[in-house]
Structure formats: structure tokens, C-alpha cells
Amino acid sequence: xxxxxxxxxxxSRRYGRRWALxxxxxxxxxxxxxxxxxxxxxGKSTLLRVLATALRPDHGSARVAGHDVRHERDxxxxxxxxxxxxxxxxxxxxxxxxxxIAASFLGRPCDPGLLARVGLEERAxxxxxxxxxxxxxRLALARVLLQDAAVVLLDEPYxxxxxxxxxxxxxxxAELRSRAATVIxxxxxxxxxxxxxxxxxxxxxxxxxxxxxxxxMPAEAPGGSAxx
Amino acid sequence: MSQFVAALRKDLLLQWRTRSQLVAVFxxxxxxxxxxxxxxxxxxxxxxxxxxxxxWLALLLASTLALADSFExxxxxxxxxxxxxxxxxxxxxxxxxxxxxxxxxxxxGAALVPVMVVLYDAGTARVPALLGIIVLGAAGLSAPGTLxxxxxxxxxxxxxxxPLLLFPLVVPALLGAVKxxxxxxxxxxxxxxxxxxxxxxxxxxxxxxxxxxxxERVVED
Numbered sequence: 001x002x003x004x005x006x007x008x009x010x011x012s013r014r015y016g017r018r019w020a021l022x023x024x025x026x027x028x029x030x031x032x033x034x035x036x037x038x039x040x041x042x043g044k045s046t047l048l049r050v051l052a053t054a055l056r057p058d059h060g061s062a063r064v065a066g067h068d069v070r071h072e073r074d075x076x077x078x079x080x081x082x083x084x085x086x087x088x089x090x091x092x093x094x095x096x097x098x099x100x101i102a103a104s105f106l107g108r109p110c111d112p113g114l115l116a117r118v119g120l121e122e123r124a125x126x127x128x129x130x131x132x133x134x135x136x137x138r139l140a141l142a143r144v145l146l147q148d149a150a151v152v153l154l155d156e157p158y159x160x161x162x163x164x165x166x167x168x169x170x171x172x173x174a175e176l177r178s179r180a181a182t183v184i185x186x187x188x189x190x191x192x193x194x195x196x197x198x199x200x201x202x203x204x205x206x207x208x209x210x211x212x213x214x215x216x217m218p219a220e221a222p223g224g225s226a227x228x
Numbered sequence: 229m230s231q232f233v234a235a236l237r238k239d240l241l242l243q244w245r246t247r248s249q250l251v252a253v254f255x256x257x258x259x260x261x262x263x264x265x266x267x268x269x270x271x272x273x274x275x276x277x278x279x280x281x282x283x284w285l286a287l288l289l290a291s292t293l294a295l296a297d298s299f300e301x302x303x304x305x306x307x308x309x310x311x312x313x314x315x316x317x318x319x320x321x322x323x324x325x326x327x328x329x330x331x332x333x334x335x336x337g338a339a340l341v342p343v344m345v346v347l348y349d350a351g352t353a354r355v356p357a358l359l360g361i362i363v364l365g366a367a368g369l370s371a372p373g374t375l376x377x378x379x380x381x382x383x384x385x386x387x388x389x390x391p392l393l394l395f396p397l398v399v400p401a402l403l404g405a406v407k408x409x410x411x412x413x414x415x416x417x418x419x420x421x422x423x424x425x426x427x428x429x430x431x432x433x434x435x436x437x438x439x440x441x442x443x444e445r446v447v448e449d
Binding site: 053073078082089090101104127143 | 230231234237238241242245246301304305306307309310311312313314315316
């Protein structure tokens, strides 16, 4: 029997009167790399934020790494890393200081090679406020690597990255796959997603519209782009 | 405990990196003291009598700026949310920031004392006792101030809302701090200083225990 890293049943979440997620039921096998596709506003970010326990669901249930997102938040958070639209960093501090802070809360030493891995070693002691959007994304990626989580949620990870950044992210996803982490990646780059991912999920207006093997996902999927 | 130390180190580092804002807050407090002295006029006795009250009013007004600033950096890139997702203990985050704010307000209060002495001719020989009252009064502002700054940090009208919420709550602590400071400046023939100090300590204990419990509700979802 396949172990599920993520399982949702009837998951729903609304903002005011608008349902961003509606009755979403899905299962993600442990160790798999999954593409989450859909138009802007289809609920991709909301789903990832609910799974990361940044948002509470209004209805339904979700389990991540065997823990309930509603009642076992701390246990879920120890197993999940989220790369979201915000970089989670302090602008006034340097990249090195930001990673040191995250490491101190995780209770583990900060790997000095992390910033080199994401190509930021030369700017490690500059304040994050002086970084470009792509550099902030790289720093956020370093933080995800620092967390060493079993489930990694990537929300538009290619956004703002340059071509070397794309290659870096491809390598990171391959590394995560090799250490059997579960990756769910929300992206509009369907071609790239098909090449990297095992499975795909398509959301439309907050509902799960399609799921299956990534290679079989239609290239003209709503919100998708053939460019990779 | 290790998470509290990590939170305190983080907040002290953030305060150090944005120390120019503290200078601006001090100038604001000193300006308030100057304007209050204009309101009294050239009456040396009245100036001296109201010096304690004006010191705490200036510190209260300046504290709203400092407290609101303390959450700016947490909200800019959702850094506070990022820490909660690690997961960081919300109480450790609260007490780390509240202690850092206490240190900042104590420093601000101590820096405003010489301004008060010059403008109001209101010195005291009991400097350690005055510093003790400033620490206790700053504790009475920083504990609820940190909680309300967190509550209002994501609201558009936060600069209006923070004082509206904070000022009524800190009245008892402010009353104790003003009376104790005035007794140190004007003399304490009836031996009332101990009672006012105890009132201040009691309200500090209530603020620091209750606000720590409520903070998680404020920052989660």
C-alpha cells in the first residue's frame, strides 16, 4: 500500500464570501514530486498555505506526514517547508543573519555552505533590503534547504529567477527527490513541470479538476504555459 | 528557553540595525517635553510639580512609535509568519520582543530624564530609584504595547488604532509610574512611594502574564 505524505478530504477554505478552495480531496504519495497547476486565483497558493498550516481550513480535513493540519500544527510544521510568495526574511538583516536566526529556532547549526549552494556567498553579509527579487527567492530557497523537511511546498518557485536560477531549482528538486522528500510545486510552467514531476494536479476555481501522471497532463491546461 | 533567547537576540539585532529610528523617537519625546513646558509657562514650581507626569506622557507618546516600528520588519516579508512555520513557540516570540521593547523604552526613558531636568528643573538625588521606576513603567508599557502592536500591525489605520487600544489599558501602570516619579522629584514625606511602586509591580505582573497567553491567538491565522 502506498504511504500518503499529503491527504485531504473535502478541504475548503474561503476569504470572506468567496471560496478559494472547495471540497478538494487528494492524496500525494510519499517521496513523489507533484505539479500543482491552474489559473491565477484557482486556489494553488491557498492549498499550499493550508497544508503548511499558515491558514486554517474552514471545512474538511488535511493530513501532512500523518499529522492533522488543524489539530497538530506543530507536528506538521516540523515536517513541512514552504517557499511562498513572501521570502520570510528580515530586510534589515543580512542573508547570513537571517539563516542563523532560522537555524537557532530550528535548534540546529546553520550550514555555512548553504548560501554558496544558492549562489549568494558573495552577498552573504549585505542586508536583504539591497537584494533583487531573484536573490530573495534564492535566499528563501536556502531557508527551505536549511529546514531539511520531509514535505516541501514550492509556490511559483521559478518566479523572479534567472536562467541559472532555473537550473539551480531543478538541481534542488532533483536533490529532494533523491532523499525521498515529497515535493508539491505550484507552477504555470507546465512543460517544465511535466519533465520534473511524477504526478500533476489541476485546480479550477478552487476545485480539483484533473489529477494523474504529470506526463499525461494536457499542455493546454488552464493557466499553463508551454514555455519552460 | 533557547527559543526565547533566539527571539531576544533577533529583536535586539533588529533594533541595532534600525537604531536611527530610536534617535527619531527620542527627538519626538524630547519635543513633546519641550511643548508641555510651554503649556505651563515660566512657573518654576508648577513645572517641577508636573514634571513626572509630563515625562511619562512624553514616553507614552514616543512608545507608540517605537512599538509600532517593532512590528514593521516582522510584517514586511511575513518574517513573523515564517518563524511560526518553523515552528517557533509564539510565547518565546512574544517575550523576546516584549523584553527587547522593554530595554528600548527603558533606554528612551533614561535618555528623556536629563531633558526633563533641564526643562523643568526637576532633578532627584535618588537616581537609582528613578531608574527602577522607569524600568517598571516601561515594563507596563511594553507588555501590552507589544501585544497590541502585533494586533494592529496588519491594519491600515494601525498608527491610530494602536494608541486607541493601548492608552486605556495602561492607565493603572501609568498612574503608578507618574505618582512614584513625582514622589522621587518632590519628596515623599508620607512614605507613599512603596505603595505606588507595588501597584506598578502588580499591574506589570498582570500584563506580562496575560499578554503572553493571548499572543498566540493574535498571531495565528
